[in-house]
Amino acid sequence: MLEICGVRKVFSQGTPNEVRALQGVDLKIETGSFVVIIGTNGSGKSTLLNVVGGTLQIDSGVISLAGVNITKWPEYRRAKLIGRVFQNPFSGTAPEMSVAENLALAARRGRPRRLSWLLGAAKRDELRERVRYLKMDLENRLDDQIGSLSGGQRQALTLLMATWLKPELLLLDEHTAALDPKSADQVITLTDEIVEREKLTTLMVTHSMHQAANLGDRLVMMHHGRIIQDFHGAERKRTRVDDLLARFEDVRRADQLDETAAEMLRRVYI
Amino acid sequence: MSLLIGALTIGFILSLLALGVFISFRIFDFPDITADGSSTLGAAIAAVLLIKGINPVLASAAGFAGGFLAGGVTGTLAMKFKINGLLAGILVMTALYSFNLHIMGKSNVPLFGRPTLSSYAETTGMRLLGRSTLRVLGWDVTVTEASTLITAFVAVLLVSLLLYLFLQTNLGAAMRATGNNRQMIRALGVNDERMIILGLSISNGLIALAGALLAQYQGFADIQMGIGMIVWGLASVIIGEALVGTRQVGMAIVGAIMGSVLFRLLVAIALRLGLDPNDLKLMTAAFVFAALILPGLLKNIQRRKAQALHA
Ligand SMILES: Nc1ncnc2c1ncn2[C@@H]1O[C@H](COP(=O)(O)OP(=O)(O)OP(=O)(O)O)[C@@H](O)[C@H]1O
Numbered sequence: 001m002l003e004i005c006g007v008r009k010v011f012s013q014g015t016p017n018e019v020r021a022l023q024g025v026d027l028k029i030e031t032g033s034f035v036v037i038i039g040t041n042g043s044g045k046s047t048l049l050n051v052v053g054g055t056l057q058i059d060s061g062v063i064s065l066a067g068v069n070i071t072k073w074p075e076y077r078r079a080k081l082i083g084r085v086f087q088n089p090f091s092g093t094a095p096e097m098s099v100a101e102n103l104a105l106a107a108r109r110g111r112p113r114r115l116s117w118l119l120g121a122a123k124r125d126e127l128r129e130r131v132r133y134l135k136m137d138l139e140n141r142l143d144d145q146i147g148s149l150s151g152g153q154r155q156a157l158t159l160l161m162a163t164w165l166k167p168e169l170l171l172l173d174e175h176t177a178a179l180d181p182k183s184a185d186q187v188i189t190l191t192d193e194i195v196e197r198e199k200l201t202t203l204m205v206t207h208s209m210h211q212a213a214n215l216g217d218r219l220v221m222m223h224h225g226r227i228i229q230d231f232h233g234a235e236r237k238r239t240r241v242d243d244l245l246a247r248f249e250d251v252r253r254a255d256q257l258d259e260t261a262a263e264m265l266r267r268v269y270i
Numbered sequence: 271m272s273l274l275i276g277a278l279t280i281g282f283i284l285s286l287l288a289l290g291v292f293i294s295f296r297i298f299d300f301p302d303i304t305a306d307g308s309s310t311l312g313a314a315i316a317a318v319l320l321i322k323g324i325n326p327v328l329a330s331a332a333g334f335a336g337g338f339l340a341g342g343v344t345g346t347l348a349m350k351f352k353i354n355g356l357l358a359g360i361l362v363m364t365a366l367y368s369f370n371l372h373i374m375g376k377s378n379v380p381l382f383g384r385p386t387l388s389s390y391a392e393t394t395g396m397r398l399l400g401r402s403t404l405r406v407l408g409w410d411v412t413v414t415e416a417s418t419l420i421t422a423f424v425a426v427l428l429v430s431l432l433l434y435l436f437l438q439t440n441l442g443a444a445m446r447a448t449g450n451n452r453q454m455i456r457a458l459g460v461n462d463e464r465m466i467i468l469g470l471s472i473s474n475g476l477i478a479l480a481g482a483l484l485a486q487y488q489g490f491a492d493i494q495m496g497i498g499m500i501v502w503g504l505a506s507v508i509i510g511e512a513l514v515g516t517r518q519v520g521m522a523i524v525g526a527i528m529g530s531v532l533f534r535l536l537v538a539i540a541l542r543l544g545l546d547p548n549d550l551k552l553m554t555a556a557f558v559f560a561a562l563i564l565p566g567l568l569k570n571i572q573r574r575k576a577q578a579l580h581a
Pocket residue numbers: 011012019020021039040041042043044045046047048
């Protein structure tokens with residue numbers, strides 16, 4: 001279970017560029033739940049995933065995972081519990097190393113690295129078996145540099161790497177946004193399969209209303225660094241793409257109202 | 271002939287330097303200039319221990335250990351204290367100058383008549399062959415030269431094999447991945463800062479070992495001997511990459527060794543043709559500069575040509 005309590009994060013505090021990316025976020029995710037996050041640009045979705053993953057340290061609040069308070073843990077230490085796939089296909093793999101080497105590195109996520117061989121014969125067989133499961137014809141390209149593969153292939157492999165050892169939490173930040181529609185579909189299907197099969201606790205950010213309406217068992221909407229809507233249970237099942245679009249329209253109109261109000265105040269007081 | 275053998279021997283010894291530079295510059299993309307200090311450190315430690323009558327293999331190993339520590343300090347300054355990598359190297363290199371003087375007690379430590387790896391090689395060669403000159407391909411070669419060359423070659427073979435095998439282990443692969451994509455390796459649970467510190471330690475250990483062997487080959491350690499080492503190492507690595515044309519680990523290691531040997535041959539030829547030894551470092555620096563900008567320049571020319579064709 002992931003528990004996020006009162007988390008705040010401010011960028012460039014005390015400068016004219018100050019951004020309050022997270023303004024008190026509370027979120028509790030049950031074990032095995034698949035949560036999809038949507039929200040306007042700059043609403044803090046990536047920041048939320050980054051503070052959970054440990055890429056960013058928070059200003060205040062508490063984050064605990066599987067009953068452990070991980071708020072102060074550095075990123076590499078959290079990786080023992082968390083698997084991640086990034087938006088950029090280049091971020092999740094070491095391009096100059098082979099497919100097999102990348103996978104074998106991931107097969108020890110969070111475990112000590114010592115002087116045993118990275119790739120033994122038994123390991124290679126296991127790798128080939130798991131890669132065959134992707135049905136991307138990559139099992140014969142295990143010795144190719146992973147940088148020579150397409151974005152979709154790399155994202156599929158990164159997903160495999162992130163879940164090789166079952167993580168307590170899987171973080172996906174728009175992991176199909178940089179792909180062409182066909183590859184994106186492939187990676188999404190794969191995501192759904194793996195999450196379903198392994199019963200993974202998952203936090204996924206997406207910009208695709210289609211993905212948001214069809215994936216996961218809970219839907220969270222963010223705006224200006226806050227959670228403004230949380231659909232679960234029966235309500236989540238009823239939610240359609242049109243409902244989401246309508247909700248976004250509400251938010252946009254409210255923002256405009258805010259702006260006209262601010263404009264009015266400025267005219268009155270300045 | 272002895273000029274050729276001398277160049278080959280120094281080439282092999284300094285290929286350990288090239289391997290060290292390969293680790294810092296190529297694997298980690300870390301411009302580590304600790305090398306100038308750590309090579310002298312290795313030479314100084316080995317020389318002082320040899321004077322004390324310590325076994326040459328142990329003395330060389332101690333040189334490696336000294337460089338290993340120095341690299342660790344540079345890595346720690348850069349990672350833990352967030353000092354710019356170049357500056358961290360300069361700080362340690364500068365500090366090592368005083369440190370090395372203290373170790374040696376003076377600016378030059380001669381090794382006349384002391385048992386060194388070179389003298390070991392010589393006596394072993396003499397005992398095996400029972401004479402002091404050989405004829406190789408119609409040339410007279412002293413057994414001293416030949417056995418020193420073979421010793422240097424075997425030492426490099428051993429060290430580079432160990433390095434290659436190390437880079438195939440879980441730890442070594444995590445180090446390579448750190449150099450390739452830090453974000454990825456952190457997300458896989460590796461402390462990337464620790465990997466860089468360890469990598470710089472190994473890099474400078476190798477460089478110090480090169481210094482220790484060089485001191486034994488030339489028969490003295492000198493406080494000035496490290497100056498320009500980093501550029502020599504870079505030149506070898508660049509030549510090596512051009513020779514093998516790949517950065518795949520095994521080939522890159524072979525390339526660094528070949529590059530170092532070829533570079534030494536080129537230097538020997540240039541000196542033979544009358545290059546002023548004082549200009550050697552200038553020429554090397556110019557060469558590295560050219561090698562660094564040439565690929566980009568060539569690409570530009572090719573693009574212009576292509577554009578001209580389209581126009
Ligand atoms: N490293 C940073 N330094 C300064 N500001 C940042 C940084 N990262 C994010 N921000 C700001 O914080 C806010 C939230 O950014 P975040 O990336 O979390 O948004 P997002 O919801 O992921 O948006 P998108 O949908 O565009 O990916 C934005 O205003 C952004 O400009």
